[in-house]
Amino acid sequence: MFVLLDEAGRICRVGDTLQKLRPMQDMQGLFFQDLFELLRPHGLTTMSELLASADAKLRLRFRDEPRTALKGVVAPLPRGQGAVVNLSFGISILDAVRDYALTSADFSGTDLAIELLYLVEAKSAAMEASCSLNQRLQGAMLAAEEQAYTDMLTGLGNRRAMDHLLGHLVASGTPFALMHLDLDFFKSVNDRLGHAAGDVVLQHSAHIMREATRGDDIVARIGGDEFVLLVKHLQDRAQLGGMAARLIERLQQPIPFEKEFCQISASIGIALSSQFADPQPNEILRAADEALYAAKRAGRAKHRFFDASGERETDVSRTCQHETGATGPHAPPRMEPDQLS
Structure with a gap:
């Protein structure tokens, strides 16, 4: 989830996961601002302004649909050779995993998003198990209640x-x-x-x-x-x-x-x-x-x-x-x- 920019702000390379979000689009050669809409800081239009925001967290999203929201941090390269923009999904990660069929292989092993995905998966599994248990308990309770009100020899009410x-x-x-x-x-x-x-x-x-x-x-x-x-x-x-x-x-x-x-x-x-x-x-x-x-x-x-x-x-x-x-x-x-x- 990164974008490598040259000194003019053109995209030289993107990470595999980011490319997976737009598999039919060749991002190389596009200007960063043409691909993404910068929401915060607002009004950045040039590469120099983007480099000046290196200490700030970016809020951005794709300009085309689906307009997935992203977070980013600008890391300038030495001698003015451009910059690397590291990106992540932030709180929109669950929507992104659903929309783009992402897996753990699409994230770095040190990415905190992996931990979040594991937590979500564990919660989903726990809720599914809880739902199944509740259904079984409800069925057992109904069966016990029916038995408590039934004469077992004749099948009539007791x-x-x-x-x-x-x-x-x-x-x-x-x-x-x-x-x-x-x-x-x-x-x-x-x-x-x-x-x-x-x-x-x-x-x-x-x-x-x-x-x-x-x-x-x-x-x-x-x-x-x-x-x-x-x-x-x-x-x-x-x-x-x-x-x-x-x-x-x-x-x-x-x-x-x-x-x-x-x-x-x-x-x-x-x-x-x-x-x-x-x-x-x-x-x-x-x-x-x-x-x-x-x-x-x-x-x-x-x-x-x-x-x-x-x-x-x-x-x-x-x-x-x-x-x-x-x-x-x-x-x-x-x-x-x-x-x-």
Whole structure:
């Protein structure tokens, strides 16, 4: 990065790096002021004035595009034979490296620009590594969060997810129905065929519940054989009753396991958010649980709606209205209250 000038100010020779900035231009024979615009000191037009500025730092730039800014120092040669102007990029070095595809070979090993380039390269590598690490950490955090809210056996939301989403629905004022579903006779499946059969039943039941609900509804497993369905924007009892009856009917179908068949049913308690003036998550859950208990007392394989008008009655079966019960060849036998589970 140097320019060798004769006594008249013509360019006799330029350094290889400087020539790389203008590879198609023959700089030899040009006057220094024709190639560069002197910004500081301002107004230098002759070689004698340039030599007089030997103690000052030059600020200059190319006259043609790209008008890269440079810094320079004039070093007069002995006996008035001309001068050498040493040049550098200064703070514009990053732009120059980008614009001209410069490498470390284009600079002297003692040039401080090399140190700056190494620092910039190290910073770029560090930032890239940091960005990659942040992306991995974010991915791991999302995976851990998803795992914390997912029931690993069924793939449904777990109790934590249900509590969070129920709280959000209540806080947002979104109307919804809460179905508390419990699998009847699930314990007998575990006792007779083992926990592997029980796992198959739970997975099969979860699949049925997903198919029976809409895309924005929520299905969660909140206990061993207990599930909660949050049905958004639906308060119509006829539609909800039909949905519950279809669930019960499908869950009563025999489930194959190895060479055996697992036979279960379901009881469902339903509470509507519109039944409460100021709905609270625990209050709605308790209401659906009372309706579920009434369904079981009525003989299972049935559903009940919570009746807010009788909320303070001690007999839960009187506080809930019977809608429809599942019947058919696969309906399990009616159980007495002391056999409820």
